[in-house]
Amino acid sequence: MHRFAxxxxxxxxxxxxxxxxxxxxxxxxxxxxxxxxxxSPPDYQQGETVRIFYIHVSSxxxxxVVYSAMAGGSAAFLIWRHPxxxxxxxxxxxxxxxxxxxxxxxxxxxxxxxxxxxxxxxxRLTSTLILFFLYLGYLALGDAFEDSERGDKAxxxxxxVGSVNLPIIHFSVEWWNTxxxxxxxxxxxxxxDGSILLPLFLMLGAFTSYYVAVLVLRLRSELxxxxxxxxxxSQVAVNQAAQPAE
Amino acid sequence: xxxxxxxxxxxxxxxxxLGVGTALVLTAFQDNIVFFFSPTEVAxxxxxxxxxxxxxxxxxxxxxxxxxxxxxxxxxxxxxxLKVQYRGLLPDLFREGQGVIAEGSMxxxxxxxxxxxxxxxxxxxxxREVADALKKSGRWNxxxxxAGGMPTTDLKPTSTAPASPNTPNP
Numbered sequence: 500m501h502r503f504a505x506x507x508x509x510x511x512x513x514x515x516x517x518x519x520x521x522x523x524x525x526x527x528x529x530x531x532x533x534x535x536x537x538x539s540p541p542d543y544q545q546g547e548t549v550r551i552f553y554i555h556v557s558s559x560x561x562x563x564v565v566y567s568a569m570a571g572g573s574a575a576f577l578i579w580r581h582p583x584x585x586x587x588x589x590x591x592x593x594x595x596x597x598x599x600x601x602x603x604x605x606x607x608x609x610x611x612x613x614x615x616x617x618x619x620x621x622x623r624l625t626s627t628l629i630l631f632f633l634y635l636g637y638l639a640l641g642d643a644f645e646d647s648e649r650g651d652k653a654x655x656x657x658x659x660v661g662s663v664n665l666p667i668i669h670f671s672v673e674w675w676n677t678x679x680x681x682x683x684x685x686x687x688x689x690x691x692d693g694s695i696l697l698p699l700f701l702m703l704g705a706f707t708s709y710y711v712a713v714l715v716l717r718l719r720s721e722l723x724x725x726x727x728x729x730x731x732x733s734q735v736a737v738n739q740a741a742q743p744a745e
Numbered sequence: 746x747x748x749x750x751x752x753x754x755x756x757x758x759x760x761x762x763l764g765v766g767t768a769l770v771l772t773a774f775q776d777n778i779v780f781f782f783s784p785t786e787v788a789x790x791x792x793x794x795x796x797x798x799x800x801x802x803x804x805x806x807x808x809x810x811x812x813x814x815x816x817x818x819x820x821x822x823x824x825x826x827l828k829v830q831y832r833g834l835l836p837d838l839f840r841e842g843q844g845v846i847a848e849g850s851m852x853x854x855x856x857x858x859x860x861x862x863x864x865x866x867x868x869x870x871x872x873r874e875v876a877d878a879l880k881k882s883g884r885w886n887x888x889x890x891x892a893g894g895m896p897t898t899d900l901k902p903t904s905t906a907p908a909s910p911n912t913p914n915p
Contacts, residue, residue: 540872544838549870578752615836615863621780659760663767674771675779676801678846680868692871 504581517715524708531701539698551609553698557706558601565595570662573655585651590717596634622671623679633661781846784820784827792851801846809841831859838864
């Protein structure tokens with residue numbers, strides 16, 4: 500675990516994963532999108548509208564996965580002070596926020612024709628909206644401090660506190676009655692026919708590997724930005740030292 | 746080492762406390778978080794005539810009567826049934842045996858007057874051929890509280906319901 504605290508070690512592994520993740524994502528999107536949006540069968544009662552499901556469920560899955568990564572990274576940062584863990588959390592947050600926004604947007608577009616409404620305040624929809632706000636809050640809080648280290652710490656605590664929302668989102672459809680339908684994953688398997696499950700898995704794989712690939716890119720640029728900052732700071736220090744003392 | 750251990754305990758205890766606190770709050774607000782009441786719950790609760798609530802259940806087969814824009818149907822949870830009156834547009838998925846949620850209030854004569862009707866669908870997505878095959882082989886369970894999008898847990902009155910389950914529907 501502590502080996503990965505070293506940015507060089509961490510990036511060696513991350514860079515090795517990158518081409519595989521990027522390639523897998525490209526292939527799965529190229530195969531999965533046409534299957535999900537064109538060739539897969541329409542649902543027996545929802546017709547073609549069911550195609551929103553492939554994007555909606557995939558982004559909802561990502562919104563949960565990315566938040567878990569963010570909370571895990573924040574915990575590692577708070578406990579072991581691993582700067583890489585914090586960097587992973589910070590690099591994930593804008594992506595998680597985008598996936599949450601996509602989940603809400605596709606959900607509304609799906610809800611209008613099927614349920615008859617864009618939005619209701621049931622437990623599943625409300626807790627998902629709260630997760631979106633948690634992402635935004637994390638991003639805002641991290642930048643709200645003069646001292647970036649204090650901002651990082653405050654944001655990490657917010658990410659950890661917000662993680663109580665994850666089980667609430669997942670189980671909301673079981674704990675309370677909602678307009679939203681229950682999960683397609685049951686103890687006994689999936690409630691979805693195989694011809695609809697396959698495109699879903701392709702899309703889930705495409706979204707997940709996309710996140711991994713973009714995360715590596717974002718980590719690279721974050722580390723480069725930190726290097727430039729350090730170089731500038733030492734430049735300033737050198738200049739100040741070179742000035743004759745009066 | 747001790748500082749790290751202390752931080753681990755701090756984070757874990759913090760999350761535990763937060764989790765317990767959240768669970769208590771959610772349990773306390775159970776009544777406000779549920780999106781709709783089942784007909785059984787409506788029957789057991791003493792509702793003020795003008796109190797706005799949402800009710801949900803399955804549309805009873807053969808109960809839908811359309812008269813222009815005026816629609817009446819019955820919502821059932823396989824235990825109690827509630828008659829609903831509505832005037833307006835219906836969602837596409839409004840069909841007999843399907844899940845439905847109606848917002849409105851109890852009117853005279855124990856009829857629920859709905860102001861908004863939403864369709865609730867289930868999580869069993871499948872192509873038409875598969876649905877037809879299931880119907881043919883008799884393994885279709887729509888309208889039995891299973892495939893209709895109403896998990897059976899919805900049908901139980903919540904623990905906070907008044908303890909008078911045998912009160913007849915007014």
